Amino acid sequence: MAADTASVRVSPRRPRLSRADGVRLTVVVVFIALVELLCRTGVIALSVMIAPSAMAAHCVQILRAGTFDHDIAVSLGNIVAAAILSVLLGFAVGVLLHSAPRARAAIEPLLSAYYAVPTFVFYPVFIVILGVGAAPIIAIAVLLAVVSMVTATLNGLDRIPRSLHKTALVLRLSPLQSALRIKLPAALPYLFTGMKLSVAYAFIGVIASEFILSGEGLGYAIGYAYNNFQNRDMYALMFLVLVLVTAINMVLNTIDRRLQARRRR
């Protein structure tokens, strides 16, 4: 999804803040202000949702006090592990499938139906195979995240221009040289799109698994706070997750934009 969207209208030299960025910022600020107003005036009851400013304030407070440091560290560790694993695995599987067209033709229709499978259902199976702890959670996140990397790798390898293959032949590069100096750089923008999605899915996979099945981590902490009516903690943690996801997305999108711009040259 992000692959086609990013390629539509990104010009190579773009001002640091476009008009759309300004409008978007305004929209988000107005929206938050509106929610704040609704909460403060009691239209949204305090038992349903606390005001955004209160969420932010309490979030800073729990970060200072370090109440949830352990959970945050556990979740981030799992997310990083799952993201790295799924990028490496997805890349390897993508390269393998690309070199075996028959296997690819058979597997691709199944890939497109992949997200319909509720992966976390297999958690008990993973527990028996991998033991209790971080491993089954990482495994579920990898299952969720790996497919977008496979698809992106296939897509990237498909779109290496043929003239580049010919260049490699003319220059008499060895297969390894041509892979490292020509194919990898040419496919990089597509690969990065896959990485971006993998990180997003790793995030979703880890937090969701923790929420449903674990005894530690951010997802667990949110569920625990909910079950014990600790609304302030719960909303502060939700706020933290929202900020984390947005920050990671913004960084990845900036890199993505640069790479896409390079592709157009």
Added chain:
Amino acid sequence: MKTLSNTLAVILIMLVVWQALHALAGNGALTSPWDTVRELASLLGSSDFWPHVLETLQALVLALLIGVIGGLALGMTLGMYRMAREVAEPILLNLYSLPKVTLYPLVLLAFGLGLPAKVAFGVMHGLIPITVFTMNAIAQMRPVFLRVAATQRLTPARAMWHIVLPAILPEVVSGLRLGFSLTLLGVLIGEMFASQRGLGHLIINAMNLGDIKTIMAVALLLILFALACNGLLMRLGRRLAHY
């Protein structure tokens, strides 16, 4: 035909791997393919099981209806204006990559336990992909279509119905495929917490009891159902692309 036989080969390999994993992990961890099919057959034969299936189907259909209509309307509105698209897209993609379970307490507090919460959860998962696909399909539509609408002096509503919608239909169907999968996932997750009925509830119950056999059987049913619906949508998309 060749693709079909290839896909069958893949399914066969997956069955072999499944059987091998079963042999490796033992009956307590992973039910064998044959036992899973038998368990599913006996589930389908029992009268206790069907209310759960219907409950999930009902939530799924409602969530899909809202997701599709809402996603189309939102995607078409945003897609027609370049500025709106540029403003909305990063926000939508950000919401898409947010782990939506974290918002689940909010949904429960707003909707209470039961059907509305499940449907809301399904919509939260499915609405955004449908919106984004629709929006981008309009952005990439050939400009000549809109000029035709202008020369025919169609009202915006008629231009949408007679020109834009038919032009973007294949992309809408691909968005629908992803949207369908995610809506099903959302409804199931919703049922796991917010309901006493439905397949999601059956799964979380079986998880807590360590009842692997039921989990595998329900998962198999869900996978077959999802694959079948996906296949139908894929064929529909291919047929529409011929126009």
